[in-house]
Amino acid sequence: MAAASDLVNGGVAALQIEEELEEPPEQKNNAAAVLALAPVPWLAAVAELYERREKLGEGMFGDVYKAWDRVLERFVAVKRLSGRTDDRFVKTSLGYFAREVMSLAACRGHPSVVQLLATYADCGRADGDCFVVTEYAGPMNLRQYMDVRRLNGEPFDEDEVRDVMEQLLAGARHAHRAGILHRDIVPENVIVDMDSARDDGASGGRMVYKICGFGVSEPAVQAEKDDSGLLAASSPYRAPELFLGSKDYDGRVDTWSLGCIMAELVVGDGVPFFGGTQDGEVFNEMLHVVGTKGIVTWKGLERVAPREKAARLRKMGRGERGYLKKKFPPEVLSPAGFEVLKGLLHSNPDRRLSAAAALRKPWFRRRRFFSACCFMPQGGP
Known part of the structure; x- marks a missing residue:
């Protein structure tokens, strides 16, 4: 088993090697041209x-x-x-x-x-x-780390998923208590590293996950929330109420995003859980998976959806119950874990779990001490 630092750096190298092998010649030439560009000079005070x-x-x-x-x-x-x-x-x-x-x-x-x-x-x-x-905070983001794990055939087990979610939910809870909504918690905005320090003095440690990328964050209390065109409408991590244009939302837009990350970690296929390239595709996919029962009971629906659209959603809600449970049977995710996932991915924002409420669920009361080998991918492709 390679050392932790070697595995992190080796994982990045493996990912880069894999990408190079798959690139067609014209893309390689384009990539080389981009790499040939000199870095933009820094402000003198920064460079000093x-x-x-x-x-x-x-x-x-x-x-x-x-x-x-x-x-x-x-x-x-x-x-x-x-x-x-x-x-x-x-x-x-x-x-x-x-x-x-x-x-x-x-x-x-x-x-x-x-x-x-x-x-x-x-x-x-x-x-x-x-x-x-x-x-x-670390050499790679969560997207890169998931790709490396997948390429090395090392999927996340449920204990690891629990550890990731516990850290990220705790970070989101802290931000929300500070009055900040992140609004863009995606794998690319989570930095991953290994904490080599252990309380028992032994070698190795646990993986550490830190939220970054606060560029589209905003105060939680704001009379008229302004997206300023910064939020990508088709983001597969965006909450359904945001797709509907709601400006009356809270920290549960972030816990929806964390639910998407949790589902992606469990599935482990390397793609966002709610796929799609257009906003309509993503929105329809999420409602197809989680069902429309939640969103049609949301009190804010009439404020954000035209009458005919709200009526259409309610008509769908009678039969569209979703199949989230079928995607995560007990052999894939324990009932306690599914309770958290379902609560984070509730389409009715009023009934969706907050970060604080999610962390109080029984799933997070279970503890297991990990060694470094439980987390890190093997170095090399």
């Missing part, structure tokens, strides 16, 4: 304090690098939010920057949320970049 290392990832607004803090002598993650529009990134508004920074600051102090360390803004130019410095 932090030595840029390997790239951790990028999104629609900018990129993230691992960096060495020259003063405190530790690794950090530096997220650059692009102040200009080009072929790679969408221009980041100061509002987006402030939204992420304020949310991270409000959520400080919990082990399942990445910790904010510093912020910088290039005010010397109209299209200057902004920078968010956080702790370095």
Whole structure:
């Protein structure tokens, strides 16, 4: 069995090797062209304090690098939010920057949320970049980790799924108590690493999962919630009330997303549980799986759905009970685990489990101590 650090890095290498083998020649050439692009220069104050290392990832607004803090002598993650529009990134508004920074600051102090360390803004130019410095929480996100586990034939067992969910629900509960809705809890916004420290002094440890990516977060109490076009309507992790255009929602939009992640971990096929490329496809798939009985009893339905659409949903609700239980029989997920999953994926937001309520369920009262080998994929393809 390989060492924990080797398995993490080896897992990433295995994933990259697998992707290279599957890429057609033209995609390889395109990828090479992208890699040939020099990194965008950092603000002088940032470059002076932090030595840029390997790239951790990028999104629609900018990129993230691992960096060495020259003063405190530790690794950090530096997220650059692009102040200009080009072929790679969408221009980041100061509002987006402030939204992420304020949310991270409000959520400080919990082990399942990445910790904010510093912020910088290039005010010397109209299209200057902004920078968010956080702790370095790990070498891969949950999407990459799930892919590595799948490629190595190491699916998550129920005890591991419970551990993932306990940490993520605890992080969401902390954010909600701080008055923050994340609104984009997806596998790409969960960082994964191994905590090598153990209370008994033995080698190895448990996997640690931390929520990041607070760019579209917002205060939980807000008279008129504004999505600002930032939430992808077709996201397979988006709650049904958001598909219907509701602006009267709470932290249970996040627990729906966590229910989607839980289902994906149990199934282990490498694709989002509610698949689809268009918003209608995703919405129809989720109602087909969980049923329409919940959403048609939601008191807010009339406020967000036209009368004819609400009537159509109610007509469907008489016969569309869903087949979630058939997808997760006892041999796949214990009754206690299914109780949590069903509660998180309740289509009626008023009856959906909050993070705090989910953590009080009997499923989380069971404990098992893991060794490192229970979590990490084998190094190599």
